[in-house]
Amino acid sequence: MLRGTPFHPRTAALCQAQNWRRWAGYIVAGSYELLHDREYFAIRTAAALIDVSPLYKYHVTGPDAERFLNRLIPRDVTRCALHQVLYTPWCDQAGKVIDDGTLSRLDADAFRLTAAEPNLRWLQDVSTGLDVTIGDITQGLAALALQGPASREILQQVSDVSLNELGFFRLTHARVAGIPATISRTGYTGDLGFEIWVEAAKAVPLWDGIVQAGAAYGLIPAGMLALDVARIEAGLPLIDVDYIPANKALIEERKSSPFELDLGWTVRFDKGPFVGRRALAAERERGPEWQFHGLEIEWDSVERLYAEVGLPPGLPTTAWRTSVPIYSGAEQVGYATSGCWSPVLKQYIALAHLRSGWASPGTRLEMEVTVEHRRKRAEARVVRKPFYDPPRKRAVETAT
């Protein structure tokens, strides 16, 4: 049976759309209302509550915890301060990405790693010979993302610690609505936001406490459809959509290295050995074959294609997740894997894998669009991610 998350008693009652989607063996709401637009705008203009409990979560403890994690991920864990959070991919021996997630340092020897796919076996295999305990805490730990410009004020109402000083990608322990929780300033929206981690049994009272505090600020629950638009605007890759995990790929061509996913910044060669280091060092020497960037699809061009058949320009109403060919002249030089109309930017955007020769920002390319049953090409321009990056995402509140 597919499970409801620990928040299911609340989310089920609110989900008018009944468009439940699968996420890691759980069901989660696609949208709560029949259309997801209001939920999206809540993320960008007020605040939204998103149930992210299905994430896989691992608790890593022991004298060798730091050493183990430093072996696992390409980032330097020794530089991860207490209560700091790192976003990181991790790779196989060939330097191809298996998964990505966040690593939180809860204590000197205690960490929490989130993952999109089950990774217990891989973590155990990488930990061979080290004094470390890896616990799968996926089921026991509920997670709620509170995202949007009003999220700090709302959360402050029900938290017993001051959140003004909590920096981007930092965490704090607190009581939220009287419930012991961990608050991390993280999220998948590219906006100001927090993720609150609590024992699964306390999920419902946590939800109620936050919803009550948020009512005055326009807080509403948001589903996966709204989140998908927000994460594309934020330029954040999605596993199984924008890349295929190396341990699941049936053919080599489907695997990607961190460099090929625009995650080269996570690879630190100035630290000790880690899985995939040698292959990644070689790749850095020769340069990656592919790059992962943003595309802005030209409005005029789309409008022209539709005008040719007597139609007003058609735009995707939800984010799409199919592979769409990208051309430079006659040659296919890449493929887009996610795209959407960005309501906040008023721009048609996509995330695309491009051959390195065609990937520098400003390069003019063409993306396939189907207009009235016929394949056409719209003009597009390579841009750096993220598409949307409001200062409030990172800003620390210094005002009183």
Place this chain on the structure above:
Amino acid sequence: MKRREYDAVIVGGGHNGLVNAAYLARAGLDVLVLERRPVLGGAAVTEEIYPGFHYSVCSYVVSLLRPEIIQDLELARHGLEILPLESTFTPLPNDDYLVRWADHDQTRRELYRHSPRDAEAYDEFGKLMLQLAMAVKPILGMAPPDPGSMRPGNLAKMARLGRHFRDLGSEKLSALVKLMTMSSADYLDEWFETEALKATMAASGIIGTFLGPRSPGTAYVLLHHYMGEIDGAFRAWGFARGGTGAVSEAIASAARRLGAEIRTEAPVERILNEDGRAVGVALESGEEIRARLVVSGLDPKRTFLALLDPDELPTEFVDSIRRFRIRGSSGKVNLALTELPSFTALPGVGPHLRGAMSISPSVEYLERAYDDAKYGEFSRRPYMDIIIPSLIDPVMAPPGKHEMSIFVQ
């Protein structure tokens, strides 16, 4: 009696004989199939044994019927429908159980209950098997080159085969060599820790063989099973609506449509031989039928030792046929049920009854079943692969009644 000459006469109307007849007829030959029994299909037959209860008497699932045959002969148009048989339920003696469901998330969760590591290993194992099955599949349809021959055509074939293996890459090649030589028990031990999972998977490595899960070579049979899974993507795996006889009926219908003539209750007594060439067959009725080509769908022993006089064949050949081992280790029990069974491990009527039920609690259990057979005994506690056809295709049994097919090894 009127004597008529055919292009080809096929002895035995089993599914192999029928496929052969259909392809020959498709190629424009004048073809006759002769079947001893009143029903076509050989081991692939559906028969009404008790009133209202229709049984796939022997073969009971469709797994390795080549998808290209289904396409070439347009078997769907001739009535072939394959219904999914998607789960495998293994009841355990400690009142626990293991189920592998059609749904990935559901299977993962169930395996996780037994071992979190195995739940993850299962996916990776499946991926490797799929890759290896893809690698082996093209070779299966190839006539093997003669490694001793230096003829250019043969050498080219050897080179092609060599290239094929080289292109696999060292990792897959080494996995393949392991599979070809290891026992399924050893191979699965490298991947999994849950006994019931290993045993149920190992069972597909011994099914239909005279081997135990610890016999070398059984790992390859596992892979063979995975090839059925690839074809499963084309819905070529499952339970034939109307029982396995429906597969034979569809092929026969296709063969007739293509112009083949099929006669039942026409037992062949011997193959006619003139100057070292088969020229036709003589029926038990005394009728003689001549043909340019005689095809036998029977096993080699009956073909060469019973239907032909050993004097007519080279001695060494006869000797090698005598030495050819045909050892059965399996049987089939078909039951009529007044109601559905309830397992103590998972009581009541549930979706687990709609798939396969596997009595394979541990590798040791399977190996001991084989030990009995090895020493000439019936297995005291045999491996069993059970399905309830009436839950998949209700017309197999009278309304409200059920039937059970038990494959015993």
